[in-house]
Amino acid sequence: xxxxxxxxxxxxxxxxxxxxxxxxxxxxxxxxxxxxxxxxxxxxxxxxxxxxxxxxxxxxxxxxxxxxxxxxxxxxxxxxxxxxxxxxxxxxxxxxxxxxxxxxxxxxxxxxxxxxxxxxxxxxxxxxxxxxxxxxxxxxxxxxxxxxxxxxxxxxxxxxxxxxxxxxxxxxxxxxxxxxxxxxxxxxxxxxxxxxxxxxxxxxxxxxxxxxxxxxxxxxxxxxxxxxxxxxxxxxxxxxxxxxxxxxxxxxxxxxxxxxxxxxxxxxxxxxxxxxxxxxxxxxxxxxxxxxxxxxxxxxxxxxxxxxxxxxxxxxxxxxxxxxxxxxxxxxxxxxxxxxxxxxxxxxxxxxxxxxxxxxxxxxxxxxxxxxxxxxxxxxxxxxxxxxxxxxxxxxx
Amino acid sequence: xxxxxxxxxxxxxxxxxxxxxxxxxxxxxxxxxxxxxxxxxxxxxxxxxxxxxxxxxxxxxxxxxxxxxxxxxxxxxxxxxxxxxxxxxxxxxxxxxxxxxxxxxxxxxxxxxxxxxxxxxxxxxxxxxxxxxxxxxxxxxxxxxxxxxxxxxxxxxxxxxxxxxxxxxxxxxxxxxxxxxxxxxxxxxxxxxxxxxxxxxxxxxxxxxxxxxxxxxxxxxxxxxxxxxxxxxxxxxxxxxxxxxxxxxxxxxxxxxxxxxxxxxxxxxxxxxxxxxxxxxxxxxxxxxxxxxxxxxxxxxxxxxxxxxxxxxxxxxxxxxxxxxxxxxxxxxxxxxxxxxxxxxxxxxxxxxxxxxxxxxxxxxxxxxxxxxxxxxxxxxxxxxxxxxxxxxxxxxxxxxxxxxxxxxxxxxxxxxxxxxxxxxxxxxxxxxx
Numbered sequence: 001x002x003x004x005x006x007x008x009x010x011x012x013x014x015x016x017x018x019x020x021x022x023x024x025x026x027x028x029x030x031x032x033x034x035x036x037x038x039x040x041x042x043x044x045x046x047x048x049x050x051x052x053x054x055x056x057x058x059x060x061x062x063x064x065x066x067x068x069x070x071x072x073x074x075x076x077x078x079x080x081x082x083x084x085x086x087x088x089x090x091x092x093x094x095x096x097x098x099x100x101x102x103x104x105x106x107x108x109x110x111x112x113x114x115x116x117x118x119x120x121x122x123x124x125x126x127x128x129x130x131x132x133x134x135x136x137x138x139x140x141x142x143x144x145x146x147x148x149x150x151x152x153x154x155x156x157x158x159x160x161x162x163x164x165x166x167x168x169x170x171x172x173x174x175x176x177x178x179x180x181x182x183x184x185x186x187x188x189x190x191x192x193x194x195x196x197x198x199x200x201x202x203x204x205x206x207x208x209x210x211x212x213x214x215x216x217x218x219x220x221x222x223x224x225x226x227x228x229x230x231x232x233x234x235x236x237x238x239x240x241x242x243x244x245x246x247x248x249x250x251x252x253x254x255x256x257x258x259x260x261x262x263x264x265x266x267x268x269x270x271x272x273x274x275x276x277x278x279x280x281x282x283x284x285x286x287x288x289x290x291x292x293x294x295x296x297x298x299x300x301x302x303x304x305x306x307x308x309x310x311x312x313x314x315x316x317x318x319x320x321x322x323x324x325x326x327x328x329x330x331x332x333x334x335x336x337x338x339x340x341x342x343x344x345x346x347x348x349x350x351x352x353x354x355x356x357x358x359x360x361x362x363x364x365x366x367x368x369x370x371x372x373x374x375x376x377x378x379x380x381x382x383x384x385x386x387x388x389x390x391x392x393x394x395x396x397x
Numbered sequence: 398x399x400x401x402x403x404x405x406x407x408x409x410x411x412x413x414x415x416x417x418x419x420x421x422x423x424x425x426x427x428x429x430x431x432x433x434x435x436x437x438x439x440x441x442x443x444x445x446x447x448x449x450x451x452x453x454x455x456x457x458x459x460x461x462x463x464x465x466x467x468x469x470x471x472x473x474x475x476x477x478x479x480x481x482x483x484x485x486x487x488x489x490x491x492x493x494x495x496x497x498x499x500x501x502x503x504x505x506x507x508x509x510x511x512x513x514x515x516x517x518x519x520x521x522x523x524x525x526x527x528x529x530x531x532x533x534x535x536x537x538x539x540x541x542x543x544x545x546x547x548x549x550x551x552x553x554x555x556x557x558x559x560x561x562x563x564x565x566x567x568x569x570x571x572x573x574x575x576x577x578x579x580x581x582x583x584x585x586x587x588x589x590x591x592x593x594x595x596x597x598x599x600x601x602x603x604x605x606x607x608x609x610x611x612x613x614x615x616x617x618x619x620x621x622x623x624x625x626x627x628x629x630x631x632x633x634x635x636x637x638x639x640x641x642x643x644x645x646x647x648x649x650x651x652x653x654x655x656x657x658x659x660x661x662x663x664x665x666x667x668x669x670x671x672x673x674x675x676x677x678x679x680x681x682x683x684x685x686x687x688x689x690x691x692x693x694x695x696x697x698x699x700x701x702x703x704x705x706x707x708x709x710x711x712x713x714x715x716x717x718x719x720x721x722x723x724x725x726x727x728x729x730x731x732x733x734x735x736x737x738x739x740x741x742x743x744x745x746x747x748x749x750x751x752x753x754x755x756x757x758x759x760x761x762x763x764x765x766x767x768x769x770x771x772x773x774x775x776x777x778x779x780x781x782x783x784x785x786x787x788x789x790x791x792x793x794x795x796x797x798x799x800x801x802x803x804x805x806x807x808x809x810x811x812x813x814x815x816x817x818x819x820x821x822x823x824x825x826x827x828x829x830x831x
Contacts, residue, residue, distance in 0.1 A: 368764070
């Protein structure tokens with residue numbers, strides 16, 4: 001019997017059931033825990049489930065291939081069977097990596113280096129070309145639990161190429177995750193005095209005409225940048241096909257008014273908001289909370305390295321204080337960004353996913369929690385300095 | 398009628414001083430949680446907290462079942478609705494800059510559980526002005542905010558601008574304090590000069606009177622002899638000493654020099670902290686240091702000063718500002734500043750440094766599990782701390798959705814001041830602009 005926390009979304013029962021089945025399947029077929037095997041066992045921590053709830057008494061088994069082999073009940077783990085056992089401190093929480101969306105992490109702080117130029121529909125542009133794997137801030141971010149960065153080109157055209165997601169690891173070679181999504185834009189940023197469109201009306205006409213041609217770029221859900229509330233309203237009025245509803249990127253301003261129009265869209269609808277900063281726009285914060293209560297799946301935008309290192313968790317904490325459900329806020333930090341960026345091998349602590357894990361001293365929504373340990377592709381790095389010898393949980397044999 | 402005749406006080410109490418009752422609340426304590434409490438409020442203040450209280454017949458009940466009660470949070474350094482930047486002077490007063498009709502801003506702060514704020518004027522380098530304490534209850538003339546302490550501290554900013562500007566600001570502050578001392582000396586000497594003058598004037602008047610009488614007798618004889626001469630020179634009247642001009646700024650600085658008000662010095666870098674130490678030592682000030690990010694680097698100098706206390710915060714600095722290979726002027730913040738000050742037995746409290754909206758998150762970040770006890774203990778010398786716990790006599794109460802001591806997702810649901818609900822969660826949804 002699983003011991004549930006208080007915060008549940010309406011689908012959490014079904015999700016949990018499916019999750020439980022998946023775990024059982026993994027337990028019985030993929031990984032005989034009692035029999036043991038090579039790899040690392042992380043025990044003693046609460047684990048973040050895909051539905052955003054925290055669950056205790058689980059052990060995460062990481063294989064030598066850098067992937068999570070299984071999630072098994074902690075009491076069934078035979079520690080002798082593993083190369084390494086990591087006993088997490090009491091109260092700690094194991095999560096996937098945090099995700100910096102649409103920031104400049106990995107560009108050495110130069111987000112403006114990638115532009116779509118004068119071509120309004122540029123499907124060939126690859127945001128990954130601006131990534132610099134030697135950017136030292138990648139490791140700094142990882143020490144704060146941010147293990148992924150998703151880059152996009154500046155939204156200067158209607159189609160601005162594809163996004164690119166990378167593992168935060170300063171190295172000579174980059175680890176690219178997922179295939180990226182088409183970056184679309186509808187708003188002031190596309191307007192120019194030098195070329196069409198020069199007005200919103202012209203931009204909308206271009207959008208409608210382009211959509212009527214059934215373009216390849218709209219076959220799959222893309223990322224749609226809608227800076228203002230009016231952009232969001234106009235975007236929602238466009239004839240989207242049911243299986244290509246984009247992720248709405250609304251990272252500032254007040255979009256509360258058009259939120260009602262989202263009710264008719266097939267679920268789940270994803271939206272990227274923030275970053276939310278202390279003393280920032282109250283209207284944007286309340287918009288995010290209202291959207292979440294309305295069933296929109298949120299992700300918090302990045303802003304690194306310009307923002308404070310822990311601002312992703314800070315955004316979530318602010319949203320929870322303003323009324324957002326805690327489980328929804330955790331999904332907005334971990335699993336939703338993986339969906340949004342298309343890096344589907346990340347974002348969940350479950351069998352078959354990459355073993356990119358972060359061990360927090362407590363609930364990641366709690367600003368008092370700090371990062372203790374991170375694993376990237378199964379390779380662990382101690383972050384917090386132990387105050388005394390017995391705080392070194394890792395046991396090597 | 399008989400009751401009215403025989404127990405008029407009881408009837409008046411029941412009808413006109415109806416107690417406010419919160420039933421079924423829990424209260425986090427240092428040792429755990431007390432559950433199923435009844436909190437009775439009379440005259441705006443908690444009269445009783447009990448698990449077995451008898452609820453009066455005519456009491457007004459505020460729904461609070463399952464909620465957690467704490468005292469209102471106190472922000473020891475807030476700029477709520479204040480203008481920030483520009484030049485300051487001692488006579489500027491933060492209460493003058495406070496906009497009590499800024500409903501959205503104030504309700505946002507109330508929604509975070511903060512009910513009292515120390516309004517600290519934040520100006521450019523130098524003397525910023527005087528701070529005050531404000532309770533965020535509804536004011537009689539409309540809006541929110543009641544002044545509860547007019548002159549809390551003289552505020553000085555040693556931390557703004559480039560190094561050259563900070564050096565000039567420090568020299569100017571020293572000069573201003575020296576001028577204030579000179580003014581006191583000239584005021585003192587004026588007083589003694591005035592006394593001397595009055596003595597001399599009295600003598601002079603007497604002499605003049607005496608001379609007048611003598612001259613009257615002689616006048617007829619001498620008038621004939623010395624016709625056309627002025628005679629002996631008349632003794633001049635004593636000169637009245639000049640009163641020093643009015644100088645409100647210096648008078649305020651004199652109150653700080655006379656220990657009538659403490660001085661709140663904002664200093665973050667080690668060099669600024671050393672300047673603050675020098676200033677405190679030079680003029681023997683009752684001082685509180687705000688910021689103290691680099692206290693670890695100069696802790697020995699800070700320890701030399703007696704009765705020094707601190708208001709600390711957690712500035713939101715860019716990750717890139719202190720990244721690898723970056724030469725930054727951003728203060729190097731100690732990750733364990735609160736623990737460091739504890740270790741050296743220095744008093745500290747937490748102030749948001751902003752509007753106060755993020756005070757609770759900042760408190761948890763800085764103190765972790767000890768956040769609630771930290772937010773409710775009173776250990777600040779110099780500046781009077783307003784932090785308090787849930788106890789009889791308290792008039793600021795916050796009801797939380799969950800236990801704030803242990804649940805990071807806990808958030809305020811109702812804020813009660815003087816027995817009135819000044820904010821509740823439902824109203825928050827209507828906040829902001831469309």
